Amino acid sequence: MSELHELTVAAALQRIGAGELAADEYFDAYAEATADDDLNAFLWRAEPGSRGAGGEPLRGVPIGVKDLFCTEGIETTAGSRILEGYRPPYTATAVRKLGEAGARLLGKTNMDEFAMGSSNENSAYGPVLNPWDRSRVPGGSSGGSAAAVAGRLAPAAIGTDTGGSIRQPAALCGIVGLKPTYGAISRYGMVAFASSLDQCGPLTRDVTDSALLLRTMEGRDPHDSTSVGIAPGVALPSREDLAGLRIGVARDFSHHAEGVEPGVAEVFERSLQLVAELGGEVAEVELPHAEHGISAYYVIAPAEASSNLARYDGVRYGLRAEGSGELVEMYERTRAQGFGAEVKRRIMLGTYTLSSGYYDAYYGQAQRVRTKIADDFASAFEQVDLILTPTSPSVAFELGAKTADPLAMYLSDYFTVPMSLAGIPAISIPAGLAEPPGGGSRLPVGLQITAPAFAETALLDAAHALERAIGFDARPGCAG
Amino acid sequence: MIEREQVLHVARLARLEISEADIERISGELSGILEHVDRIATLDLEGVEPTSHVVALENVLRPDTPTPSLPRERVLEPAPDPVDGAFRVPSPGPQ
Numbered sequence: 001m002s003e004l005h006e007l008t009v010a011a012a013l014q015r016i017g018a019g020e021l022a023a024d025e026y027f028d029a030y031a032e033a034t035a036d037d038d039l040n041a042f043l044w045r046a047e048p049g050s051r052g053a054g055g056e057p058l059r060g061v062p063i064g065v066k067d068l069f070c071t072e073g074i075e076t077t078a079g080s081r082i083l084e085g086y087r088p089p090y091t092a093t094a095v096r097k098l099g100e101a102g103a104r105l106l107g108k109t110n111m112d113e114f115a116m117g118s119s120n121e122n123s124a125y126g127p128v129l130n131p132w133d134r135s136r137v138p139g140g141s142s143g144g145s146a147a148a149v150a151g152r153l154a155p156a157a158i159g160t161d162t163g164g165s166i167r168q169p170a171a172l173c174g175i176v177g178l179k180p181t182y183g184a185i186s187r188y189g190m191v192a193f194a195s196s197l198d199q200c201g202p203l204t205r206d207v208t209d210s211a212l213l214l215r216t217m218e219g220r221d222p223h224d225s226t227s228v229g230i231a232p233g234v235a236l237p238s239r240e241d242l243a244g245l246r247i248g249v250a251r252d253f254s255h256h257a258e259g260v261e262p263g264v265a266e267v268f269e270r271s272l273q274l275v276a277e278l279g280g281e282v283a284e285v286e287l288p289h290a291e292h293g294i295s296a297y298y299v300i301a302p303a304e305a306s307s308n309l310a311r312y313d314g315v316r317y318g319l320r321a322e323g324s325g326e327l328v329e330m331y332e333r334t335r336a337q338g339f340g341a342e343v344k345r346r347i348m349l350g351t352y353t354l355s356s357g358y359y360d361a362y363y364g365q366a367q368r369v370r371t372k373i374a375d376d377f378a379s380a381f382e383q384v385d386l387i388l389t390p391t392s393p394s395v396a397f398e399l400g401a402k403t404a405d406p407l408a409m410y411l412s413d414y415f416t417v418p419m420s421l422a423g424i425p426a427i428s429i430p431a432g433l434a435e436p437p438g439g440g441s442r443l444p445v446g447l448q449i450t451a452p453a454f455a456e457t458a459l460l461d462a463a464h465a466l467e468r469a470i471g472f473d474a475r476p477g478c479a480g
Numbered sequence: 481m482i483e484r485e486q487v488l489h490v491a492r493l494a495r496l497e498i499s500e501a502d503i504e505r506i507s508g509e510l511s512g513i514l515e516h517v518d519r520i521a522t523l524d525l526e527g528v529e530p531t532s533h534v535v536a537l538e539n540v541l542r543p544d545t546p547t548p549s550l551p552r553e554r555v556l557e558p559a560p561d562p563v564d565g566a567f568r569v570p571s572p573g574p575q
Contacts, residue, residue, distance in 0.1 A: 089554040183535040196533055225540040226533070295520045298513060306494060313495070315567050320560035326573040328495065336497035344496060349510060351494040352482070361521065367530030369520050374531060407512055423534025453535070 004029045005152040009061050009209040012155065016059060023060025024051070027104055030062040034107050034153050039129045039138075041148040043067050044075055044108040055102030058216060062106035064148045064157030068115055069095050069200075070189040071105065078191045079113040079123040079141075082338025083318045092189025093224070094158060094200045094217045101216045106154050109144030113340045114309065115165055115193045117141050118412040121403055122342040129399075130173060131476035132443055136396040139169030139412075145203045146173040150476055156204045156213060160190060162197045163297050164391075164416025167428040170203055171391035171446020174430045174474065176463075177203045178210045179416075181453045182423035183228040185214075186221030194304035195226075197297075197420050207429065207464045211236050214456060235457045237464035242280030245462065248384030250287040253418075257291075259411065260393045263434025267445040268390050271431045274469045275388070285380040285387065289372040293418035296373070298410055299353050299366035300421070305343075306350030312338060345406060374422040381452045386462055389415045391428040391446030395436050419450050426450040427463050430472040444474070482510045 004026065007015070015021035031048035034041075042064070052060070070076050070088035077083045095105070112122040120128040120143025128143040130136040131151035138147040142159025146169035149157050159166045161179035170177025178201045185200040192198065202213035215234040221227045249272065255265035275282055314320035314334035321333035339347070353362035380387060393414055402409040419426040431447035447466070451459035487507050491498045498506065556562040561569075 086558050089550050089557065181535075183537075222542060226535065226537065228535060228537070292520050292523070295517045299517055310495075314560060315569055317558040318560070325570065327570050328572070329497075330570050331495040332497040335495055339496075344498075345506070345509060347494050347496060348487075348490050348506060349513060352486070352490045352510065352514075355490065355493060362517065364530055365520055365523075365525065366517075367532060368525040368528040369523065370531040371528050372523075372525065374534065406509055407516055410513075410516075421531075421534075 001033065001152055002029060005033060007155065008205050009155050009212055013057065013059070013061065027060050027062045030106055030154060037153055039131055039147045039151050039153070040126050041110055041128050041144040041151065041153055042107040043077060043110050043125055043144070046104070046106055050104065052099060052102065052104035055100055057101060058098065058212070059102035061103045061156065062154060063098055063103045064106050064109045064145050064154035065095055066111050066142050066145050066157070066159045067108040068111060068160050068191045069158070070191070071095060071108065074108065076108065076191070077125070078115070079111040079125065080338065080340070080343070081124045081319060082312045082334070086317050090189060093186035093221045095189070097217050097219070098158070098213070109142070109148055109157060111144055112141035113343050114191065114305070115141040115160055115162055116305070116342050116346055118164070118168055118409050119397070119402065120144065120169070121399065122340055124340055127399060130396045132174065132396065133441060136398050136443070137172070139172035139392070139396065141165040142203060143169050146170055146175060146177065149173070149175050149203050149205060156202060156209050158200060158213065158217070159203050160198055160200050161420065162194050162301060163420045164413040166201045166203060167416050167426060167446065167448060168392050168412060170428045171444065172396040174444030174472070175203055175205060176207055176210050176427065176429050177201065178214060178427045179419065179425060180214060180218065180456060181230065181425045183226055184230050184425070184454070184456065185217045186219070186224040186227040188221055188223035192308040194301040195308060196304060197301060207237055207460055207467050210427065211460045230454055230456055234460070237460040239461035239465045240468060242275055242278040242462060242465055245280045245386065246283050246384040247275050247280045248283055248285035248380050248387040250285050250290065250387070253287045253290040253415070254389055257393070257414070259414070260390060261395065261434065261437055263395065263436070264390050264393060264445050267432035267434055268447065271388065271447045271466070271470070274466065278465055278469055283384050285384055287376045287380060287418070289369060289376050290418040292369050293373060293421055294410055294414060296366040296369040296421060297413070297417040298349070299362045300370065302346040302350035303354050303363050304350070306347045306354065309343070309347055342406070370421045373418050377422045377424060385458065387450040389448045389450070391415060391448040395434055395443040395445060415448060424450060424453050425456050425459055427459055429463050429467050429470070431470055432472065433474055482507050482514065
């Protein structure tokens with residue numbers, strides 16, 4: 001690791017622009033670092049000396065890409081055995097746009113299988129380790145992307161967020177993770193999990209880098225009819241105070257909620273004090289249905305997944321079970337061998353709730369709860385500009401701590417799921433360090449800021465002001 | 481409680497082979513998750529419109545202009561058993 005590995009993307013680009021750093025040297029420094037990846041953050045790595053086609057403004061910037069994005073000719077597994085060896089015939093739009101802006105593919109990052117998980121322990125290729133404490137999880141499902149950026153193996157990465165899969169690992173690894181508004185970035189070439197919720201976003205060292213990647217990737221794409229982009233674009237953040245802004249906190253959906261670790265609550269309270277010091281006005285809002293987010297999400301997401309994952313049947317790509325006999329037997333064996341336990345659990349759950357006689361009681365009711373959650377946010381945003389919550393109720397937990405209890409794992413997403421259901425943008429920024437409940441060295445805590453749909457510029461601006469005031473400068477191995 | 485017969489029925493619908501040993505575990509796990517999910521069953525949401533899509537979009541149209549598709553051989557490349565420009569599958573058996 002060198003001083004180069006500490007630079008933000010914006011700082012590196014400045015040096016490259018000034019002729020003080022060669023883009024190739026910058027890329028190779030990271031390609032060499034990933035060769036010694038001892039976090040299991042990468043599933044595929046570019047060789048040092050790999051060169052891109054060039055382009056602006058991200059000239060030469062190495063980017064880690066979650067293995068959920070199709071990359072032409074490069075293995076794309078989605079963290080699953082069922083796609084082992086799959087080399088897609090095309091590249092995802094988000095990745096293509098980064099490439100056209102000059103960024104170079106540094107590697108494909110490890111992830112929970114089909115993005116289903118909150119700890120990265122559901123990867124068929126082994127768990128990712130948290131660089132702050134290797135006995136702990138990095139969060140998930142974009143755990144490889146988060147660990148790579150925090151562990152100085154990548155300056156920036158992209159991931160996907162269906163119910164918190166960018167924000168929660170960013171929080172647990174002490175970096176910035178943004179889930180844009182649904183529709184901001186094309187989903188074309190992103191392996192589908194729950195199509196009405198999936199959204200691509202950046203994982204970066206700071207808020208400015210997050211804006212840099214977002215403005216490169218956003219936009220309408222003819223290949224994804226649900227993509228609309230962000231009009232009128234995304235400005236780079238410059239705000240240094242919160243004067244004139246009203247910042248909402250929902251009492252029952254904040255640090256007072258059940259299950260929030262004391263260390264997390266403490267850091268959150270300090271963040272609220274900072275809001276006031278920056279000239280923002282903290283106001284109480286009501287989000288009465290947010291607490292039902294997890295219930296609605298664990299009906300809607302598995303239902304959509306059970307449908308999306310029907311395509312893995314041993315016919316067009318990926319695994320086919322050997323000696324399978326007739327067609328249906330081949331389907332059943334291939335899926336039994338190719339999918340891991342969590343993916344099977346969600347397929348079963350989704351198939352059950354969509355099955356005859358249960359559809360309205362589960363799926364219909366969950367969709368109505370979704371409406372109420374979106375309405376709650378809309379009413380709150382009539383009174384405030386932004387809403388603050390902790391990102392995760394806990395700091396990074398130990399490997400294996402929640403694998404035996406699916407429901408406990410699902411509750412990791414308590415604070416992130418409602419924004420996904422409402423389709424609105426939210427960012428997690430590192431807000432401080434806290435001791436885990438059982439004791440031990442202090443670990444990062446994330447602060448989640450939420451804005452109305454397509455208000456990314458205002459969101460990033462406020463995040464920038466808070467980031468400056470928080471001054472988080474701890475990093476793995478140097479927590480102080 | 482999700483009974484054994486329901487687990488087997490759902491596994492058949494989902495085209496998932498499950499082992500005898502897994503049935504009880506799956507039944508327990510699904511029951512636990514659904515018990516949590518059932519909290520929303522008691523909410524009175526009569527008359528609330530269900531949300532299936534969060535961005536206000538209606539009839540996204542585009543000109544009907546033909547564009548080239550991916551070459552057939554590239555699409556067949558990742559298939560487990562491509563033959564004569566097609567995907568070969570085992571026999572569906574006597575119908």
